[in-house]
Amino acid sequence: MRKAMILLVGLMAAGAAYAAGADTHQEKESEDVAGYILHHVSDSRELEIEVPLSRNHIPIHLPEILIPLKAGACEKQMTDHGEVVPSLGAGCLDLSITKHTVMMWLAAVLLIGSLLIWSNRDKTKLVPRGTGANLFEMLVLFVRDELAIKNIGKEEGPRYTPYLLTAFFFILFMNLLGLFPWMATATGNLAVTLALAVCTFVLTQVAGIRSAGLGGYLAHLTGGVHWSLWFIMIPVEFLGLFTKPFALTVRLFANMLAGHIVIFFLLGLIFMLGHPAVALVSVPFAMGIYLLELFVAFVQAYVFTMLSALFIGMSVAMGHHGHEHAEEHGHGEGAHSHDHGKAHVLGS
Amino acid sequence: MAEQEPRKHSDGSELGETARQMRAAEPYISAVWKLVGGAVVGVLGGYFLDKKLGTTPWLLVGLSLVGISVGFYGFLHEMARLGKRKR
Numbered sequence: 113m114r115k116a117m118i119l120l121v122g123l124m125a126a127g128a129a130y131a132a133g134a135d136t137h138q139e140k141e142s143e144d145v146a147g148y149i150l151h152h153v154s155d156s157r158e159l160e161i162e163v164p165l166s167r168n169h170i171p172i173h174l175p176e177i178l179i180p181l182k183a184g185a186c187e188k189q190m191t192d193h194g195e196v197v198p199s200l201g202a203g204c205l206d207l208s209i210t211k212h213t214v215m216m217w218l219a220a221v222l223l224i225g226s227l228l229i230w231s232n233r234d235k236t237k238l239v240p241r242g243t244g245a246n247l248f249e250m251l252v253l254f255v256r257d258e259l260a261i262k263n264i265g266k267e268e269g270p271r272y273t274p275y276l277l278t279a280f281f282f283i284l285f286m287n288l289l290g291l292f293p294w295m296a297t298a299t300g301n302l303a304v305t306l307a308l309a310v311c312t313f314v315l316t317q318v319a320g321i322r323s324a325g326l327g328g329y330l331a332h333l334t335g336g337v338h339w340s341l342w343f344i345m346i347p348v349e350f351l352g353l354f355t356k357p358f359a360l361t362v363r364l365f366a367n368m369l370a371g372h373i374v375i376f377f378l379l380g381l382i383f384m385l386g387h388p389a390v391a392l393v394s395v396p397f398a399m400g401i402y403l404l405e406l407f408v409a410f411v412q413a414y415v416f417t418m419l420s421a422l423f424i425g426m427s428v429a430m431g432h433h434g435h436e437h438a439e440e441h442g443h444g445e446g447a448h449s450h451d452h453g454k455a456h457v458l459g460s
Numbered sequence: 461m462a463e464q465e466p467r468k469h470s471d472g473s474e475l476g477e478t479a480r481q482m483r484a485a486e487p488y489i490s491a492v493w494k495l496v497g498g499a500v501v502g503v504l505g506g507y508f509l510d511k512k513l514g515t516t517p518w519l520l521v522g523l524s525l526v527g528i529s530v531g532f533y534g535f536l537h538e539m540a541r542l543g544k545r546k547r
Binding site: 266344 | 474475476478479482483486490493494497498500501502505526527530531533534537538541
């Protein structure tokens with residue numbers, strides 16, 4: 113194992129030295145490192161298949177889909193940075209297929225394929241056989257027992273488990289895809305993490321309405337103050353609803369993006385300092401961060417799912433708080449008395 | 461036909477430590493958000509209304525004061541309710 117590691121590091125250092133040696137314009141190269149890193153972590157309308165140990169790459173152009181909401185709204189404009197497609201605000205709906213969209217599709221196909229292969233479809237045999245089936249069962253049981261039930265509760269937890277499992281595996285597959293050559297991390301895109309957070313947000317609100325009822329949910333938005341103060345308190349409570357999905361969005365995006373930038377930057381040091389010997393230090397460091405990223409892929413999928421379960425659980429508990437309010441004001445006695453003792457357990 | 465047993469409600473003992481702590485902290489987080497959010501909504505609301513109606517700076521000053529006051533009231537109201545519940 114140790115010999116294999118030394119050989120691998122040696123090979124990577126030789127590759128980096130070759131790449132560094134092949135470049136006759138090292139100064140220009142060092143200036144381009146930041147641009148190269150940003151180009152590789154950001155979304156684009158083409159997939160680049162880089163040819164190893166050469167400067168060549170095979171571009172695959174992805175289809176452009178522009179839907180004008182107003183006549184002539186999608187006409188491209190020439191700027192200093194090249195052709196620019198008008199924004200949604202200008203009336204152009206851009207539904208083009210991008211690198212990250214392809215990665216999401218690939219993650220979904222791999223996820224469905226692996227689950228079809230490894231899920232135990234024979235209901236007469238309850239015990240899964242084989243490594244893949246056991247691995248998936250372990251992860252599924254972990255999400256149900258440790259995340260859903262422990263954060264939402266024994267009664268409501270199983271109801272939200274399918275969503276939590278979907279989010280966990282989809283994020284995990286997207287994170288892991290980004291660690292393969294020629295691939296990209298879709299979770300390093302703010303739009304992707306925002307869409308995932310919106311799903312959790314919708315489910316959180318649905319859980320709140322189911323638990324407290326529509327009246328209780330709307331009453332919660334008034335902050336429990338006199339009606340004459342609602343014109344300030346309702347916007348305050350409404351804005352407060354978005355703090356949790358905002359945290360989910362930014363946290364996943366920043367964590368996935370930061371790891372990749374660190375790896376690229378460590379490798380970029382070879383070109384910035386302009387000497388192949390730097391590879392002896394930066395390549396092992398980059399490999400260390402790469403292994404850390406492998407761990408982070410699982411941790412981030414876990415944290416997103418855990419926080420989603422926690423937020424849904426807090427919304428479910430909103431119903432209990434609602435009953436407490438009613439009790440304090442002398443209403444609803446008896447109607448929900450079975451819940452009151454438990455509400456104090458949950459809330460204290 | 462056997463009589464159906466009433467549905468047993470969970471007592472919350474299956475919840476993890478994080479979930480218990482977050483649920484316990486949630487009313488306090490909400491109270492702090494009322495304090496901060498009141499000021500934010502008042503200032504932003506006043507600023508944009510001033511720009512739209514051309515009344516600079518009167519609505520900004522007025523709504524800021526109202527927002528801060530409502531935020532404080534909401535915070536103290538929530539704290540009093542939580543204190544009463546603890547007792």
